[in-house]
Amino acid sequence: xxxxxxxxxxxxxxxxxxxxxxxxxxxxxxxxxxxxxxxxxxxxxxxxxxxxxxxxxxxxxxxxxxxxxxxxxxxxxxxxxxxxxxxxxxxxxxxxxxxxxxxxxxxxxxxxxxxxxxxxxxxxxxxxxxxxxxxxxxxxxxxxxxxxxxxxxxxxxxxxxxxxxxxxxxxxxxxxxxxxxxxx
Numbered sequence: 659x660x661x662x663x664x665x666x667x668x669x670x671x672x673x674x675x676x677x678x679x680x681x682x683x684x685x686x687x688x689x690x691x692x693x694x695x696x697x698x699x700x701x702x703x704x705x706x707x708x709x710x711x712x713x714x715x716x717x718x719x720x721x722x723x724x725x726x727x728x729x730x731x732x733x734x735x736x737x738x739x740x741x742x743x744x745x746x747x748x749x750x751x752x753x754x755x756x757x758x759x760x761x762x763x764x765x766x767x768x769x770x771x772x773x774x775x776x777x778x779x780x781x782x783x784x785x786x787x788x789x790x791x792x793x794x795x796x797x798x799x800x801x802x803x804x805x806x807x808x809x810x811x812x813x814x815x816x817x818x819x820x821x822x823x824x825x826x827x828x829x830x831x832x833x834x835x836x837x838x839x840x841x842x
Contacts, residue, residue, distance in 0.1 A: 777783065788794075820828075
């Protein structure tokens with residue numbers, strides 16, 4: 659205790675100059691202080707410390723809150739939906755690959771049918787079929803030309819006659835078209 663008071667005085671008092679010449683002073687004081695404590699500790703009798711068993715605390719069972727249960731249910735349902743979506747995606751991928759295969763077969767069939775179609779209109783096969791049916795080219799005496807004296811016109815009549823209302827709408831439509839064409 660006396661040493662502690664000395665150290666406090668030394669710390670509180672101002673130091674002028676260098677303390678480097680007396681560095682071992684503090685070490686000597688600590689050694690002397692420690693020596694005194696060792697003797698005091700030897701004089702004391704060891705204390706008997708009783709060990710107590712730690713009490714095992716019984717923890718109450720954890721109760722799950724409704725929010726946790728709801729979250730787990732939502733998560734489980736999302737996992738199920740995700741798996742079902744993967745199954746559906748696999749089915750769609752399989753269907754797409756089957757459709758692509760079918761498209762390839764249909765393209766091949768289309769080429770084969772076009773080839774057959776073009777062969778039917780081959781002029782040599784048409785000529786052979788016509789000759790087999792008894793047809794032939796007309797002779798010069800079989801051709802006759804007709805000349806008409808009037809102008810070449812044709813009149814087409816509709817099955818039903820136009821009503822007055824139809825004529826009116828037709829005239830309005832032609833007028834609107836003429837206006838639109840004018841402003842273009």
